[in-house]
Amino acid sequence: xxxxxxxxxxxxxxxxxxxxKAMEILVALGTIYAxxxxxxxxxxxxxxxxxxxxxxxxxHWLSEMADGGGKTRVFTTLNPAGMDIENWQALGISEDxxxxxxxxxxxxxxxxxVTTCSCTPYLIGNTPHYGQHIAWSESSAVCYANSxxxxxxxxxxxxxxxxxxxxxxxxxxxxxxxxxxxxxxxxHVAAKLPDNNDFGALGVVIGQKLEQFKEKPIAYITGVxxxxxxxxxxxxxxxxxxxxxxxxxLRGITPEADHYAAPDESLAITQADLDEAQQSLSSAESDExxxxxxxxxxxxxxxxxxxxxxxxxxxxxxxxxxxxxxxIKQMADRMGYTRLIEAAGAKFxxxxxxxxxxxxxxxxxxxxxxxKACYYASGKNKFxxxxxxxxxxxxxxxx
Amino acid sequence: MKLEGRKIYQGTAxxxxxxTSMGISFFGGVDPDSGIVVEKGHQLEGxxxxxxxxxxxxxKGSTVGSYTLYRLKMNGVAPAAIVNAQCETxxxxxxxxxxxxxxxxxxxxxxxxxxxxxxxGERGSVEITAS
Numbered sequence: 001x002x003x004x005x006x007x008x009x010x011x012x013x014x015x016x017x018x019x020x021k022a023m024e025i026l027v028a029l030g031t032i033y034a035x036x037x038x039x040x041x042x043x044x045x046x047x048x049x050x051x052x053x054x055x056x057x058x059x060h061w062l063s064e065m066a067d068g069g070g071k072t073r074v075f076t077t078l079n080p081a082g083m084d085i086e087n088w089q090a091l092g093i094s095e096d097x098x099x100x101x102x103x104x105x106x107x108x109x110x111x112x113x114v115t116t117c118s119c120t121p122y123l124i125g126n127t128p129h130y131g132q133h134i135a136w137s138e139s140s141a142v143c144y145a146n147s148x149x150x151x152x153x154x155x156x157x158x159x160x161x162x163x164x165x166x167x168x169x170x171x172x173x174x175x176x177x178x179x180x181x182x183x184x185x186x187x188h189v190a191a192k193l194p195d196n197n198d199f200g201a202l203g204v205v206i207g208q209k210l211e212q213f214k215e216k217p218i219a220y221i222t223g224v225x226x227x228x229x230x231x232x233x234x235x236x237x238x239x240x241x242x243x244x245x246x247x248x249x250l251r252g253i254t255p256e257a258d259h260y261a262a263p264d265e266s267l268a269i270t271q272a273d274l275d276e277a278q279q280s281l282s283s284a285e286s287d288e289x290x291x292x293x294x295x296x297x298x299x300x301x302x303x304x305x306x307x308x309x310x311x312x313x314x315x316x317x318x319x320x321x322x323x324x325x326x327x328i329k330q331m332a333d334r335m336g337y338t339r340l341i342e343a344a345g346a347k348f349x350x351x352x353x354x355x356x357x358x359x360x361x362x363x364x365x366x367x368x369x370x371x372k373a374c375y376y377a378s379g380k381n382k383f384x385x386x387x388x389x390x391x392x393x394x395x396x397x398x399x
Numbered sequence: 400m401k402l403e404g405r406k407i408y409q410g411t412a413x414x415x416x417x418x419t420s421m422g423i424s425f426f427g428g429v430d431p432d433s434g435i436v437v438e439k440g441h442q443l444e445g446x447x448x449x450x451x452x453x454x455x456x457x458x459k460g461s462t463v464g465s466y467t468l469y470r471l472k473m474n475g476v477a478p479a480a481i482v483n484a485q486c487e488t489x490x491x492x493x494x495x496x497x498x499x500x501x502x503x504x505x506x507x508x509x510x511x512x513x514x515x516x517x518x519x520g521e522r523g524s525v526e527i528t529a530s
Contacts, residue, residue, distance in 0.1 A: 024495050025491075025492055025495050025496075028407050028491045028492075028495055029488060029491060029492075031405065031407070032407070032485075032486055032487065032488070032503075047462075048466070053463060055431075055466070055470065057431070057466055057467075057469050057473050060473065061466070061469050137462070156462075157462030157489065157492055158463075158465075158466070159465050159466075159496055160488065160492055
């Protein structure tokens with residue numbers, strides 16, 4: 001790999017121990033994937049923030065990087081933490097966990113990482129534009145940035161994203177190169193997609209189809225006329241979770257789709273496929289559900305407004321978490337949505353979500369509109385699940 | 400016999416080889432406290448990787464696996480070195496943060512469990528000193 005004089009300096013340790021370690025990671029990745037050089041990035045997003053996932057070892061490494069003088073050279077934000085940083089008591093988080101979670105946040109802050117903890121950085125000002133090189137690690141956000149925004153990111157792990165943040169560069173391989181963004185299979189959708197959960201089911205179906213290829217192709221999707229930001233966010237989360245997809249092209253909607261003709265190899269997706277996927281995500285009877293959560297990925301302000309409208313003057317009967325980014329929560333406060341939602345007994349869980357909070361085994365069954373949330377609820381947290389359209393999830397919390 | 404491969408992470412180590420032809424997922428597949436492989440049905444299930452030169456084709460699974468290698472190191476049960484046919488992100492990052500010598504592009508089918516291997520991470524070489 002060809003390094004600039006400054007990159008070589010970083011590797012030699014002239015810019016501190018943390019920067020050196022970061023450059024060692026990037027040079028090794030560049031070597032493995034045959035990158036010819038480093039490219040500067042404009043944005044980083046780091047996963048591996050919840051103490052529940054990091055553990056003491058992960059925290060120890062982050063502290064070593066912070067104490068080793070690591071400082072970000074580019075705008076960097078964080079993935080959700082294991083708790084609402086300002087209001088963790090209300091969510092039943094233990095004091096022990098809260099203390100350790102704050103040690104993680106403090107280590108990142110020491111490195112000048114902006115400690116906005118969200119899986120939707122693109123909604124809150126970490127918003128790259130078309131063609132920019134970035135290094136993100138939240139899988140749903142990587143998929144959104146590549147596909148919907150047209151920025152260029154590989155699917156980073158927590159340490160490699162931090163390494164990019166501390167050096168400002170990433171090896172040029174994978175999805176940073178135009179040649180690797182070319183679609184390999186057409187997926188024609190002949191089904192109705194009215195709600196978030198339908199796009200989630202579509203992500204399950206397409207994800208599973210992609211998994212069947214020996215070399216996973218990039219999907220070129222046709223037959224979807226329109227999709228809201230919320231629906232695209234649901235789809236990205238699902239297709240990344242169930243198919244490991246970091247990029248798709250959606251004809252008529254995503255910016256790079258027009259660069260390519262539909263690939264010859266073509267698969268059809270029917271209403272029956274989607275119905276089957278929806279059924280596969282619902283394992284509980286409705287009377288078993290004791291937990292309701294919306295906001296996987298984090299809610300938009302528009303979605304929160306809708307929840308407030310549906311909950312106004314009513315009372316929830318189940319634990320109901322509204323998960324979103326802190327800046328969105330602050331706008332909800334200003335607009336009066338928070339007051340209506342909390343008066344109904346639902347809880348805001350900003351900075352966190354039902355995937356990364358330490359809630360394993362705490363509930364019997366989750367109701368959600370998110371296919372991704374279903375995956376982690378059943379696998380990681382041992383809950384049964386029910387997937388419903390957005391409005392019906394809110395109504396189920398009242399039932 | 401000496402095999403020449405590629406440097407992934409520097410450092411030298413000598414140890415007994417533990418060889419598998421299956422990929423390894425460190426997160427979920429190896430117990431971070433004991434260093435014992437726990438993945439059901441894995442060739443190495445039940446075996447301890449601590450202090451061994453761990454030889455496997457490539458890594459797989461969650462990127463959190465990098466932190467698992469670091470945790471193994473902190474717990475004193477990390478492999479002495481790692482030899483891969485083709486290294487990938489999880490193993491490479493894990494070896495760098497845990498400072499475990501790592502070499503790839505080695506014809507691993509020529510290596511047998513129990514052989515004593517001398518690894519030179521900087522040169523990317525694997526020497527069989529006793530078999």
